[in-house]
Amino acid sequence: MAAPGRDGEHRRTFPALPPRPADAGLAGTWWGNAWVTALEEGALDAARLARGRGYAERGHVDAVTVTPGLVLAYVQGSRPRPYRVQVRLRTLGDDDWRRFLDAAVERPGHIAALLDKELPHSLADCGVPLLPGPGDLAPQCSCPDSGHPCKHAAALCYQTARLLDADPFVLLLLRGRGERELLDALSRLNAARAARAAQERGPAPLPGVRAGAALTGRALPPLPAPLPTPPHPEQPPSYPAAPGGPDPFALDQLATDAAARAHALLATGRDPVGSLTLWQDAVRLAAARPGSGLTAGTRALYASLAGATGRDPAELARAVAAWRQGGPDGLDVLEEPWDPPAGRFDRARPLLLAADLPAFRPWRNHLTHPRGHVQLRLGRTGLWYAYESEPGREDWWPRGTPDPDPVGALTGLGGPGDV
The missing domain is CATH 1.10.10 (Arc Repressor Mutant, subunit A)
Known part of the structure; x- marks a missing residue:
């Protein structure tokens, strides 16, 4: 399972999951299977469910974004353009969350199980409707199919079951609370319970050390060696498009470029x-x-x-x-004409004549063919750059590969007779 992108406490984006064999099953935990049961018992058409399951198994579901009350993804159907699919689930109210937190701190094993990405039966049965029932999942798809659900929404629901298998905090986020938010609340409640229990037991002796031992100087251990630089930058997470939001393809390009720059800076310091x-x-x-x-x-x-x-x-x-x-x-050669010193620029015209080329007209760092369709420009680093234009027009476009030899820079623009 790929690690999710964390856009914030209340938004998690999971990269597209790889295909899996049909006989592998789409849920391996009891709570993942409960999600699948809610989907299948609330569906109106078993054929659409079967096609959606096939889409999920073949990896047609793109990156999945989870926010409170909403699962969103793009699903590739039979048409070239993928469909935008979302599944809504009611979030829990404050009273439900108070009951859930009280039940979670009632047994120390509950918190340990959640940290191990497990959802105990006893915690799910605490009187709070964590898991959906038939009809609780509300799908919506941009496809023309009016089924409930359509095959694309079914595919997203089956894929969501795999995410729930790996991390039950995905279910809790769907119900309205983020992982860090819940763990902080559980930590405060647990500390309050411990404080009340300690107060009931009476004061404990205060631990301490002698002042001389506390003030004695000691050498700190050396810092650990830095981690090795990764061989290449990782790919950024995929972001689904949202109405009024930024272009996901532009975001991907900027994120990929930033990752490459950060990797170069880490490896070279520049x-x-x-x-x-x-x-x-x-x-x-x-x-x-x-x-x-x-x-x-x-x-x-x-x-x-x-x-x-x-x-x-x-x-x-x-x-x-x-x-x-x-x-x-x-780019500097394109935009900045300059006056080269005597030497390389002056030797270029005899070299062109020796190659059976006509006398090119000089202007600053430019040498232009008499017919006005080929031009050479000398860069500040000593390389010659070839340009082409329609005869009689000043519409010069870079062509070919820079070369320290002006004749070599014309290679690929045609033979001497063409140039």
């Missing part, structure tokens, strides 16, 4: 992008998006990053091409 400007960092994030086609998700990302930096998406796309060509140096 942040590889800490010195970048806002614009450079926006270009870096856009360039990290896999693929070259502007899909709907990529267009949305480009529009967001361009708007945040006061640029337009076309500028950002050109800058991304320069970044992929040469990183920060490639």
Whole structure:
């Protein structure tokens, strides 16, 4: 079972669970089976339950988010777009929680069992309706099926039973209280019971040590060796989309980037992008998006990053091409013309002529083909960067790979006759 993401005391997100064989069963504890029984006895169609069980067994349920009174996830059905599914369960009132806490501290074994992720029968039978009964689970799905429940909601309920198996605090969170909140309340109640019992027994002798022993200097043990750096950053948890909330794909990209930066800082002591400007960092994030086609998700990302930096998406796309060509140096070559000193730049034109290329026109650090469709730019680190444009237009785009040789930088743009 993967560790859950903890968004807060009242929100836990569990990564998608792996598929499991049909004969393995979807609940292994008595309280997990009680959840499944509540689902199946309240269902109106056994066929939908069977299909939902198959979806859960084959891993069609994405990350599951649990909050008080609500379980939420995306479930992949027969269509390409997954369905948004939620299952609601009534939360308990303050009086119910007081009865539950009193029953939990009545026996010391109850608290120990909860810490061991066990739910004792005696605690579940304390007069508080912890476990749902038939009809208590209220499913809702974005699919057009009007079944109660539909197969997607059934899949989420079966998958939730696996989460309850691993941690009964998931059930308690569904009923309205978080794990830390409950453990703190149990600790206070337990301490109060112990204090009352001690008061009834009378005062105990105060423990102590001699003042000389307390003030004697002592050497502290050495600190333990630091833990080894992990071989790679972990993947962040998945977050389901919520109406009016942030884009989960953008959140995933930012979290993945932050994890990679933190891993580099831990391993080397340096942040590889800490010195970048806002614009450079926006270009870096856009360039990290896999693929070259502007899909709907990529267009949305480009529009967001361009708007945040006061640029337009076309500028950002050109800058991304320069970044992929040469990183920060490639972006500097795109945006900052400069006057190179005599030497490497002056030797470039004879080298181009020796390669049967025409005389390129110089301007600052640029050398432009007479027909105006190919250009070379000298970077501050001594590399040459190739650019292409439609003849007669000043619409230069980075092409190819930087090279210390101007002729080598033109490799891949066509033969000498084409250039």
